[in-house]
Amino acid sequence: MNPPNVQYISECFIKPKSSADEEETKQPIIHLAPWDLTMLSVHYIQKGLLFVKPSSMNDQENTVQALLERLKESLSLTLVPFYPLAGRLATSKQENPPHYYVYIDNHNSPGAKFIHATVNLTVSDILSPVDVPPVVQSFFDHDRAINHDGHTMSLLSIQVTELVDGIFIGCSINHVVVDGTSYWHFFNTWSDIFMTNNSSISRPPILNRYSPVLNLPFTHHDQFISRHEAPPLRERIFHFSSESVKKLKAKANAEQQTNTISSLQSVSALIWRCITRARSLPYDQETSCRMAVNNRTRIEPPLPEEYFGNSIQIVSGIAKAGELLEQGLGWAAWRLREVVANHNNKAVRESMEAWMKTPFIIHMGQLSDPCSIMVGSSPRFEMFGNEFGMGKAVAIRSGYANKFDGLVMAFPGYEGGGSMDLEVCLLPESMNDLESDGEFMDAVCI
Structure with a gap:
């Protein structure tokens, strides 16, 4: 019905x-x-x-x-x-x-x-x-x-x-x-x-x-205008408790003998590996995990958080599918940690100068890559603090906008404390395989 x-x-x-x-x-x-x-x-x-x-x-x-x-x-x-x-x-x-x-x-x-x-x-x-x-x-x-x-x-x-x-x-x-x-x-x-x-x-x-x-x-x-229509997708919310996030972060850092890999980089590395496995990509197929990065604190002098407009760019961790799956969680997370760390004042200004010389407009078709994922939003945004006199919201949801196969939106978890929700959009067959992935489902709290 x-x-x-x-x-x-x-x-x-x-x-x-x-x-x-x-x-x-x-x-x-x-x-x-x-x-x-x-x-x-x-x-x-x-x-x-x-x-x-x-x-x-x-x-x-x-x-x-x-x-x-x-x-x-x-x-x-x-x-x-x-x-x-x-x-x-x-x-x-x-x-x-x-x-x-x-x-x-x-x-x-x-x-x-x-x-x-x-x-x-x-x-x-x-x-x-x-x-x-x-x-x-x-x-x-x-x-x-x-x-x-x-x-x-x-x-x-x-x-x-x-x-x-x-x-x-x-x-x-x-x-x-x-x-x-x-x-x-x-x-x-x-x-x-x-x-x-x-x-x-x-x-x-x-x-x-x-x-x-x-x-x-x-x-x-x-x-410069085009309109994107997403294919039929399954959209599902996967919850990661604060304890699960801590374990993933500790595992990623221990494998790389560091303490500089963040919680979001660890969780993003997990979903990158598991979606790549669910898609059954060939060993030599190049895949990437793209992340939206806030430029405000990366330029010198920095922009204040109150800067009202866009100040984001996309960075990409890149790997061959087979190598990504053969290596551990820490290897994938370190790939992401490196591209984020290298997105500094010099990189931001060089990209700005390049755009000024050859302006371009982003199209959704460019973001949609059947071999890659894109992690957007942020669990650091204050979402559940908006109560409007009705008490704490019970859930965050998004609309149709900007959805494609491989989109992952990161939200704070309801209970706070570093917990996260991932809204994952995948082709139905890929989502079915992700739900059967042991590495992924062991970290998810149903």
Whole structure:
């Protein structure tokens, strides 16, 4: 039997709740850095939190409608410092001489989008199945939208989906405007403002971009835009307890006689090895584990964590499939540790200079490699601290965006303490074999 469809109840647009003085201090446009512009052809970031509906929500004064009004009010206050999220993308262009300039327009927009929806499902219906139910994709707006669509679509869309006994808050933000660090900076601030009802924040976003104004070598967006459709995938959440993560880290470091391999590098090495084995790749087939790395602390002088925009690049640990499986966990983890350590100020600046000489736009087809995996997000992001008056969320889930065979998203585990959840996307036959992999399942807590 097919699950019930999500029913859309209402939608509106939210603008920053600011005074006339604050309106005057806004930058009318914000130009974009290379790290932003490379994202024009990939999807929005879509992450969300699932809450159990508090029993108090049955009271007349504490209804879902009251929650929605508080969410809208606190969102309006949060958009005051984060006002680019209420804008739209815009392009200035001409053919002779060639000129193609994409920027954030903070004036010509109705604001951020806010949706209220319902679905006749329970929290258990979402959490109990082995695989993430496809209906979760309907808990997010801007389904399959690419970032260039931010010229006509809101850069931020919040969808609050009411379940029978739960609430899901799904957030879609244009990936040209934010990376994961900036995404959760906004989300954390919104939750803080909701909880305190105070618009004073300790960590305002820094909106000035890290680069000069850039003119792209295009005359029309058809020259750099493509749309990605993922093949049929299985998506499953695998949980690693803090004890399991500690054991993997200790094993990786002991095998390499070091103490410099991180928890995430150890877990990433495990999933790289095990997915490679599940795919039955030939011995000499080159495979890689790609990781999204935050540039903020790697450049000199460093960018503050509050830098609001993209400041990430992808680094790759590379190995032949046979060698990867013959060697131990520590060997694979050390491969990842080395590429991360070598991604320093010199490497970041050289890549920036190369992009300035020959600009390019990332396409999802380039990220999808049937012989490799890609580890994104981070267990270091503060996700479960966003309570919105409903207590701690019971789960983190993501939408359709940027999914492909071999994508692994790393989230903090519910219990904290260094535990992790991996959201793994694989072709069904590969997922079946991964679930039978002894090395992998021995580390996973079912």
